[in-house]
Amino acid sequence: MTRRRPPFVLAFLACVGAAFFVAPLLGLVARTPWSDLGEVLGREVVGDALRLSLVTSLGATIVALFLGLPLAWVLARFEFRGRALLRGLVLLPLVLPPVVGGAALLFTFGRRGALGGPLEDLTGLVLPFSIWGAILAASFVAMPFLVITVEGALRNLDQRYEGAAASLGASRWTVLRRVTLPMIGPSLVSGLLLTWARALGEFGATITFAGNLPGRTQTLPLAVFVAMEGDRDAAVAMSLLLVLVSLAVLVTLRNRWWGAR
Amino acid sequence: MSGGLDARITVLHPGGFHLDAELRLESGHTVAVLGPNGAGKSTLIAALAGLLPLHEGRVALGGRVLDDTELGVWVPPEERRLGIVHQDYLLFPTMSVLDNVAFGLRARGRARSAANRGARDLLAQLDLLQFAGRRPADLSGGQAQRVALARALATEPDMLLLDEPLAALDVTTRARLRHVLADRLAEFPGPRMLITHDPAEAFLLADQIYVLEDGAITQVGSPDDIRLRPRTSYAADLAGANLLVGVASAGEVLVGSHRLTIADTSAQGPVLATIHPRAISLHVVEPGGSPRNAWATSVTRIENYGDRVRVQTAGPLELTAEITPPALHALGIAVGDRIWLSIKATEVGVSAD
Numbered sequence: 001m002t003r004r005r006p007p008f009v010l011a012f013l014a015c016v017g018a019a020f021f022v023a024p025l026l027g028l029v030a031r032t033p034w035s036d037l038g039e040v041l042g043r044e045v046v047g048d049a050l051r052l053s054l055v056t057s058l059g060a061t062i063v064a065l066f067l068g069l070p071l072a073w074v075l076a077r078f079e080f081r082g083r084a085l086l087r088g089l090v091l092l093p094l095v096l097p098p099v100v101g102g103a104a105l106l107f108t109f110g111r112r113g114a115l116g117g118p119l120e121d122l123t124g125l126v127l128p129f130s131i132w133g134a135i136l137a138a139s140f141v142a143m144p145f146l147v148i149t150v151e152g153a154l155r156n157l158d159q160r161y162e163g164a165a166a167s168l169g170a171s172r173w174t175v176l177r178r179v180t181l182p183m184i185g186p187s188l189v190s191g192l193l194l195t196w197a198r199a200l201g202e203f204g205a206t207i208t209f210a211g212n213l214p215g216r217t218q219t220l221p222l223a224v225f226v227a228m229e230g231d232r233d234a235a236v237a238m239s240l241l242l243v244l245v246s247l248a249v250l251v252t253l254r255n256r257w258w259g260a261r
Numbered sequence: 262m263s264g265g266l267d268a269r270i271t272v273l274h275p276g277g278f279h280l281d282a283e284l285r286l287e288s289g290h291t292v293a294v295l296g297p298n299g300a301g302k303s304t305l306i307a308a309l310a311g312l313l314p315l316h317e318g319r320v321a322l323g324g325r326v327l328d329d330t331e332l333g334v335w336v337p338p339e340e341r342r343l344g345i346v347h348q349d350y351l352l353f354p355t356m357s358v359l360d361n362v363a364f365g366l367r368a369r370g371r372a373r374s375a376a377n378r379g380a381r382d383l384l385a386q387l388d389l390l391q392f393a394g395r396r397p398a399d400l401s402g403g404q405a406q407r408v409a410l411a412r413a414l415a416t417e418p419d420m421l422l423l424d425e426p427l428a429a430l431d432v433t434t435r436a437r438l439r440h441v442l443a444d445r446l447a448e449f450p451g452p453r454m455l456i457t458h459d460p461a462e463a464f465l466l467a468d469q470i471y472v473l474e475d476g477a478i479t480q481v482g483s484p485d486d487i488r489l490r491p492r493t494s495y496a497a498d499l500a501g502a503n504l505l506v507g508v509a510s511a512g513e514v515l516v517g518s519h520r521l522t523i524a525d526t527s528a529q530g531p532v533l534a535t536i537h538p539r540a541i542s543l544h545v546v547e548p549g550g551s552p553r554n555a556w557a558t559s560v561t562r563i564e565n566y567g568d569r570v571r572v573q574t575a576g577p578l579e580l581t582a583e584i585t586p587p588a589l590h591a592l593g594i595a596v597g598d599r600i601w602l603s604i605k606a607t608e609v610g611v612s613a614d
Contacts, residue, residue, distance in 0.1 A: 163312045164351040166338035168365035169416060178364070182355035 025243065032240055033233045040237040048215045049223035049238065053200055055131065056219055060138035060199035061192055067139075068146040068195070069188070075147070076154035091148060093141045101140050102208025109136065109209075133210035134217045138199035145198055149191030153184040190253050197249040201242065264288065264323040265452040266420055270308050271317040272301075280304045280476040286420075286452035288323075293455045293467035295487075297495060301476040302456045303348075306424050309454075310345060311338040323419050323451070339368070344418030348425045350409040352397035358408050359384070359393040365416035383411045387441075403434040410445060421446070421453040427462060436533075436613045439465060461533060464488065464504055472496050489573060489581065494566055503536040503580045509611060519577040522553035524607040532611050538583035540608035543572060544601040545592055555603040560596050563589070574602055 006014070033040060040046065075087055093101055109116040109127045120126055127133040157180065165179045166172075181188065203221040210217040212226065220238050227235035266286040273279055280301040286292045296302050307313035309320060311327065314335075320328040322343075327336045352361050359380050366376035384390045387407045397405055406426060413421065426442060427435045443466055446453050457463050463470050464484040472480040472487060472495070480492040488504065491497040507516035509528035514521045521534060542548065548555055562573035570589045572582045582602065584592075594600055 158351075160347065161351050161353060163307070163310065163338065164345065164347055165353070165364070165368070166312070167310050167341065167343055167345050168368055168412070169339050169342075170364070170368035171339055174368050178356075178368075179353055183353075185355070 028236065028239055028243065031232075031236050033236065036233070037237055040233050041241070043234060045214060045218075045223060045227075045231075046234055046238060049218055049220045050241070052131065052134070052216075052218060053220040056134040056138050056202075056206075057142075057196050057199035059135035060142050060202075061196040063135065063139040064143040064146040064195045065192065068143045068191075069150060072147045072150035072154060076151045087151075091144050094144045094148075098141050098202065098204030098206075099208050102137055102205035102210075105133075105137060105140060105205065105209040109133070128209055129211040129213060129217060131210075131217060134206050134219060137205040137209045138202045141202050141205050142195045142198035145194040146191040149187050149194065150184060153187030153191075154180075157183055193249050193253060197246060200245060264321075265290070266309075266454070267319070267321045268309065269318045270305065270315055270320065272304055272308050272313060273316045274304070278304070278476060280308070282471075282473065282476075282478050284454075284471060284478075286454060288451050290469065291446050291453045291455060291467045293457055293463035293470045294473050295457055295460060295463045295470050296473035297458055300473045302458075302473060303424070304476075305473070306345065306422060306456060309341075309422065310343055311336060311341050325419075342416070342419040344413035344416065344421045346406075346409045346413045346421075346423045346426050349429055350397070350405050352400075352405060352408055352412070354397055356396075357393065358389065358395050358397065358400070361397065361408060362411045362415050365412065369416060380411070380415060383415050384408075387411050401434075402430045403438055406430060406438055407441065410442070414445070414449070418451070420451045421449050423453070423455045425457055425459075426455070428457070428459065433613060442466065460488075460502060461504060461535070465533075489562075489579075490564070491571075497538075497566060497571060497583075503538060503541075503578075505534040505536070505578065507532060507534055512606075514609070514611065516578060521578070521604075521609060522606045523609045523611050525611050528611045528613075530613070532613055535610040535612075536580060536604055536608060537610075538571060538581045540604060541580055541582035542603045543582050543584060543588075543592055543594070544603065545594070547601050548603045553604075553606040554609070555601060557599060557601050560594055560598050560600055563594075563596055572600075574600065 005011070071090065075083065075090070106128060107113055109119070111117060111120060111126060111128065116127060125132065127136055161179055161183065162175050165175045170178065201221055202219070203225070206217065206219060207222055212218050212222050218226070220242055224235050224238045224242070227238065265288045266284065268282070268284045270280060270282050278301065282301070282305060284292070294302060294305065304313065308315055315328050315330050317330050318328065319326070319330070322341070326332070326334050327341055328334060353364065356364065359377060362380035362383060363376040366379050367373060371379070381390065381393065384393055387410065389404065389407055389411060392400060392404055392408070397408070400408065406429070410426070427438055430438060439462065446466060455463065455466055467484060470482060470484055470487045471478050472493065474493060474495050480487060480496055482490070487496055505514070505516045505521070507514040507521070509523065509530060509532045512523055512526040514523055514528070514532060514534050516534065523534070547557070556577060558574045558576065560572055561575050564571045565586070568585070569583050570586055572584060572589070572594070574580055574582065580602065
């Protein structure tokens with residue numbers, strides 16, 4: 001871009017805008033109890049929340065891989081009636097308030113829900129207020145990230161490569177494993193990372209559908225929310241942890257989403 | 262290797278495009294399918310490869326039926342045993358050159374070590390061994406083309422299909438690789454098909470040419486048939502150029518025993534000289550002025566294409582000239598008549614062979 005100086009008004013407003021992002025981070029760092037950080041992070045409630053957050057976010061990422069990848073594939077490669085509608089519905093959780101998503105999950109998969117009742121009768125599995133419910137809630141809000149990223153990559157992939165591989169004698173499975181997946185690999189990885197990061201930060205749908213049970217469904221964001229009422233030090237420490245994880249994800253994705261120059 | 266390719270193909274594209282072609286290729290022969298862009302060349306390849314369903318037709322290779330819409334036979338692409346060199350090569354960008362060439366062998370069940378050994382042998386034959394560890398993105402166009410050829414040959418396919426194999430290369434590389442390709446084609450035992458829009462490629466590499474226009478075969482014949490007796494105006498325009506193989510030195514090209522003066526004094530060694538039929542002037546008496554190339558010959562054939570007439574002449578160089586019907590009328594010539602022919606040195610195109 002240009003090397004000229006921006007006009008004063010523009011520069012001033014841009015600085016305010018930047019401060020808007022940077023100041024809260026500095027506020028968080030300033031409030032961090034550095035001296036007892038180790039002790040705070042070692043508390044049981046923090047440890048439980050961290051463990052639950054890792055389990056639910058990784059669980060949601062695995063769900064996204066096994067369900068979101070095929071969904072992206074079908075959306076990218078097949079033409080059928082209602083495809084545009086389906087794509088819209090899949091992307092809805094990106095803009096829907098998560099608490100609404102959680103409520104919808106509860107009405108559907110709750111013990112008296114349309115699917116929850118039969119599911120309990122058949123398998124004895126009760127989703128709401130369980131770790132499975134937390135995983136389901138996180139998947140609901142986070143999977144669209146994987147679907148859009150991978151669908152875009154599959155659309156951009158020149159399908160003639162797959163035809164060339166088939167003509168060389170490769171079965172569908174070999175083509176998928178050795179040609180298609182490696183070629184969309186970077187997009188798949190960034191889709192998985194974004195999904196995981198979104199799942200890690202999930203709050204609204206989780207608290208609505210899976211509740212806020214310490215040691216069972218209380219993930220880090222929920223624990224931060226609760227700790228704000230009493231144990232501020234713990235809230236700050238956990239927030240700092242989430243900030244660092246989010247930053248790490250962004251740094252990992254830097255060449256794909258920002259800072260390309 | 263017994264039997265060639267026998268194909269009768271009708272493909273209907275949803276967009277309304279229609280391909281209707283019948284081809285017969287013998288083993289050990291090279292057939293060129295020559296056509297302008299959009300004629301259906303890519304469709305033809307996709308149909309032969311099994312990547313595009315036939316609306317109607319039958320494809321048999323070496324006696325093995327790959328497609329038969331009447332009998333409901335369809336062999337999937339991975340079992341067709343075609344070696345295809347794709348237009349822009351389609352080398353897998355995530356794999357090394359070695360893995361690209363070994364891909365087909367591994368896909369057909371060879372162990373990694375055996376597949377790599379086979380790939381290395383082939384790379385060595387094509388002078389590519391030093392690039393084995395590189396990514397396709399780090400190859401020049403000519404190297405990528407040879408890797409694509411190696412990849413297609415690695416599985417010892419029943420047929421070789423080359424889709425515009427030289428189109429993406431610069432002029433000098435193209436000339437060099439045409440020779441590599443000619444050697445490889447000659448060694449390949451099965452039928453080989455070359456798809457191209459470049460008449461020079463078709464003339465130099467093929468034993469037989471199919472002209473494909475708007476999804477239909479409009480002419481089948483030897484390169485000389487197509488060149489001397491083009492049946493459509495496309496064939497006359499593109500394929501009907503006068504093409505001479507000679508040796509250049511000091512502003513001249515020696516073709517047989519005839520010296521042709523050219524404008525380019527730097528051309529040296531084996532060259533292809535092209536003279537467009539419209540660049541040749543015909544005269545009933547010896548022409549004056551400055552044309553550097555002029556000689557007397559006789560008319561061997563006159564063909565009328567409506568708005569233009571092609572006049573074929575006898576030696577020393579058998580050239581075809583193209584003039585308008587009024588010009589033919591003014592010259593008042595007929596087959597067997599003596600005629601003067603002149604070509605400006607600047608109208609002789611020269612490229613390294």
